[in-house]
Amino acid sequence: MLKRCLSPLTLVNQVALIVLLSTAIGLAGMAVSGWLVQGVQGSAHAINKAGSLRMQSYRLLAAVPLSEKDKPLIKEMEQTAFSAELTRAAERDGQLAQLQGLQDYWRNELIPALMRAQNRETVSADVSQFVAGLDQLVSGFDRTTEMRIETVVLVHRVMAVFMALLLVFTIIWLRARLLQPWRQLLAMASAVSHRDFTQRANISGRNEMAMLGTALNNMSAELAESYAVLEQRVQEKTAGLEHKNQILSFLWQANRRLHSRAPLCERLSPVLNGLQNLTLLRDIELRVYDTDDEENHQEFTCQPDMTCDDKGCQLCPRGVLPVGDRGTTLKWRLADSHTQYGILLATLPQGRHLSHDQQQLVDTLVEQLTATLALDRHQERQQQLIVMEERATIARELHDSIAQSLSCMKMQVSCLQMQGDALPESSRELLSQIRNELNASWAQLRELLTTFRLQLTEPWITSGAGGELRRVQRQIWLPGEAELSIAASSGAFASGNPLVANCP
Known part of the structure; x- marks a missing residue:
């Protein structure tokens, strides 16, 4: 629990805290204002009661000498002077001593004087003194009320300042914690939608926005890596398809050339040169047997000799050096179920291997050469x-x-x-x-x-x-x-x- 309390607050908790703080400030202001307003209202009632005592005092003075019919006025005035509401207001405003003094003066001096008086002049001074005490009590209530009103105004001002500070803090906090990170995330999302995986979100802290930025950064990095791998695979597949297309084109041209009516050397030389260009094989040599005897054969290579120069033949490439003994010699028999027509020899450099497509190319070409030689021998x-x-x-x-x-x-x-x-x-x-x-x-x-x-x-x-x-x-x-x-x-x-x- 302590660890959870000491851990950084999340954005939701921070927003909730700001809302709670603003609510607490508002409630506190309203509570203080309500309490002060209640005090002002009580003081107003006390002032009204004091004013009523003043009027009742003058009425009793006007009724001197008093008779039995004036006793209700005395009783009413006594109830007003000793009312619980006036006592609470005096106690709340700090005027209880003065109120008690007026009550004692009323009970011990003013009432007996009014009851004995035969004319107004004898008790006029006593009534004036009592009214003066009432005026002082009302003045005390007025001062207390004014102080409370000023306190309410001050509380409202303080609350307004606190609310303004909270508003400024909230704006700054929202801009720093929500708006700027949100803009970075939107910019990054827009870049990702346009296949730009180079942008990164730089969001500090350990809140939700920072976690979201870190997740987007990781996702962008993984997408960039995935796209790079996919692009590499596409390039490899494209290169493979282009190579297979070259192989198919070569096989088609070789099949058309081998079944032409040109001399055998003119048919075989371009085919052997194309095979050497598409594979790792070097020093390709084709031996065509005149009969089943392997000793009696014709040789066709990619290396021109004196005979080619004498005939002016330019089918074989010039300037290609033989590999020599630095490689493995491979053999393919040109034969069917009845007759052996020849053999295809080639040198594979050391440490190199024919791919599956190249091996299929050689096997298919061997079948084409076998079919061509069989057809030539049959025609012969x-x-x-x-x-x-x-x-x-x-x-x-x-x-x-x-x-x-x-x-x-x-x-x-x-x-x-x-x-x-x-x-x-x-x-x-x-x-x-x-x-x-x-x-x-x-x-x-x-x-x-x-x-x-x-x-x-x-x-x-x-x-x-x-x-x-x-x-x-x-x-x-x-x-x-x-x-x-x-x-x-x-x-x-x-x-x-x-x-x-x-x-x-």
Whole structure:
């Protein structure tokens, strides 16, 4: 309880205290004024009673000599002189001794004198003396009344001064404790509504306004921190979305470029450069296998070489230094469920890691590269098969033409041989030799037709052509082993390039 009493007053308690103080001052002034006014009212009644005694004294003087019919006047005057109201007024105003003296004079001297007097002159002096005492009593009542009225005026003035001082104090207190802090809080609230969290309320004390200012300061600081965190998150999200947009744009452009009809180097170089710009990977190298053999491959890098300068190719960036061995080598296989098309190699600097988006970018690009290489290889096979079919068609047509010519020649030789002895011996021998050559040519022509009727059952043309070559060897009994030379590109099957070579 003591601690609570000694603790600082709250604003509500301070306002209540000011109201109570002003009320107490007003009540005190009214109480003092009421008490003084009651005294003034009692003095007025006493003055009236004294005036009544004066009139009654003159009436008794006029009635001298007194008779039995004048006794009521004496009794009335005695009641007035000894009334309790007059006694209380005299006691309150300090005139009790003088009143008692008048009462004794009335009872002991004036009444006996009036009762004995036969004329007015004998008691006129006594009545005048009694009236003079009454006048002094009334004068005492008047002085007391005037003093009380002056006291009331003084009390009112003092109360007015106190009320004025209290009013000035209240105005100063309200301005210092309520108005100025309230303005600071309103200014701070307006600043917060405009997203300005730099303003602070400087309110001293430990009242409600100070607590509210401290709470607003803390709230503004927390809001500023929250807004800073949110702005940072928005910037991070925006940067992430921009990066993802770049990744999607790169994948779309890469997909369109990879499925174009440009040469493979012109398609792959911009894609590898874009991948190097969007990720942390360096020294990116793409190896494309010509067959399933990893030793026979083509290399595509982001580093230009002498061949690029000779061709005038400017697709690869200039002035980019390789990372060297300061990093980790990463590998991605370009393969599907049946065939391995190549491998993607890259160097990741030490202490760095690919983000989730970058890893997805690389995986998606690897799938696109695999699909592109698979489509290119499928188109290459289709072109090779078309060339083989065209060559077989040409061979069959040529076989038919030569076969007709050989058949015609055999018929002509047969006709000549049917002449028998009409021909000389040398001619018959020559015709026999021609017929043997025609038969040999016919047999070789049939074997050649069989050779061109290849049956490619293997997935890759090299294996299929090798199997067919072994079948031809068994049919024509070729000694030793034949060598197969088929180029990797479709240009090797152009007109004039032999399919089977180095046959002994």
